[in-house]
Amino acid sequence: MVDREKLSGSCTWLLQGDPSGAPERGDVTRAIVSDNEISLDIERHGDRYRFVLKPKAGQWVGPPARGTGARLALTRVDGGSDGGYVLSGPWKEDDSDYTFEADLVPTESHDEVSIEELQKAVEHLHGVPASFVEAVEVDERFNGEIVWQGTVHVFALAGHPSGAKLAYAWSHRTEGTRRKFKAVLGVPPVDSAVMAVRASILADEKKKTS
Numbered sequence: 001m002v003d004r005e006k007l008s009g010s011c012t013w014l015l016q017g018d019p020s021g022a023p024e025r026g027d028v029t030r031a032i033v034s035d036n037e038i039s040l041d042i043e044r045h046g047d048r049y050r051f052v053l054k055p056k057a058g059q060w061v062g063p064p065a066r067g068t069g070a071r072l073a074l075t076r077v078d079g080g081s082d083g084g085y086v087l088s089g090p091w092k093e094d095d096s097d098y099t100f101e102a103d104l105v106p107t108e109s110h111d112e113v114s115i116e117e118l119q120k121a122v123e124h125l126h127g128v129p130a131s132f133v134e135a136v137e138v139d140e141r142f143n144g145e146i147v148w149q150g151t152v153h154v155f156a157l158a159g160h161p162s163g164a165k166l167a168y169a170w171s172h173r174t175e176g177t178r179r180k181f182k183a184v185l186g187v188p189p190v191d192s193a194v195m196a197v198r199a200s201i202l203a204d205e206k207k208k209t210s
Contacts, residue, residue: 007031007084011042011102013091028102030137032151033085036114038076039135040087040102050134059089066134069093072100113179115153118169121181122155126167130155133166136193140201148201152193155183162187168196 008030012023026044038060042049051072053060060074074089084105091100113121115132122130133154140148155167166186171179184196 005033006107007033007104008107009084009102009104011044011100013044013098013100016090016097016099024098028104031102031104032135033076033104034114038074038087040072042102060087074100113171118153118171118181119155121171122157122167122169122183125181125183126157126160126185128160129158130167131158138193138197140194140197148197152196154193157185160185168193 007028009028011026011028013026014023015021024044026042028040028042030039030041032039036055038051038053040049040051040053042051042065047068049065049068049070051062051065051070053062053072053074058075060072060076062072064071070091070093072089072091074087077086077088084103086101086103088099088101091098115135119130119132133156136152136154138148138150138152150170150172153169155169157164157167162185164185164187167183168186168190169181169183171181173179182200184190184200186196190196190199
């Protein structure tokens with residue numbers, strides 16, 4: 001298990017080779033930082049980017065943000081605002097090179113299992129290969145009260161006999177260091193992370209009354 005921190009903050013882009021230009025500004029709406037991964041959700045000019053970065057040769061690098069050609073290569077400095085982090089490095093998109101910087105502030109501390117552990121759980125529970133697609137924040141409420149709140153990880157499945165192409169997975173602590181894993185198949189009516197959570201809650205309630 002890897003301790004992870006949830007953060008958010010502001011970020012800037014400065015076009016390289018144009019020192020007189022004013023920096024562009026945006027928001028890091030969600031950042032998950034651990035020892036082996038940085039996941040960033042960024043909003044810029046109304047566009048949204050999601051990066052999943054891994055440590056490599058002293059930097060954090062990864063594939064382009066989904067659906068874009070934007071790439072990041074960051075260094076991480078501890079001790080930013082309010083005990084957060086400062087991330088900085090080159091942002092490459094289309095034919096433009098920017099200097100990117102983000103100042104992140106902790107919004108919530110929590111311990112979750114890694115994506116790799118969730119992937120293994122999905123493969124064990126459903127017996128087919130799984131690959132990570134995305135992480136989705138779910139805030140399920142009823143009459144204004146929180147019913148379930150957390151991160152659901154979406155995995156693509158290969159060759160499941162039900163025909164399901166996706167599974168929605170998460171875990172929670174039960175006793176001590178023990179954890180319970182959930183991996184809901186993406187079969188009707190489950191077609192989203194929210195629907196997976198609702199289906200799981202309904203199944204648990206049925207077990208209690210049976």
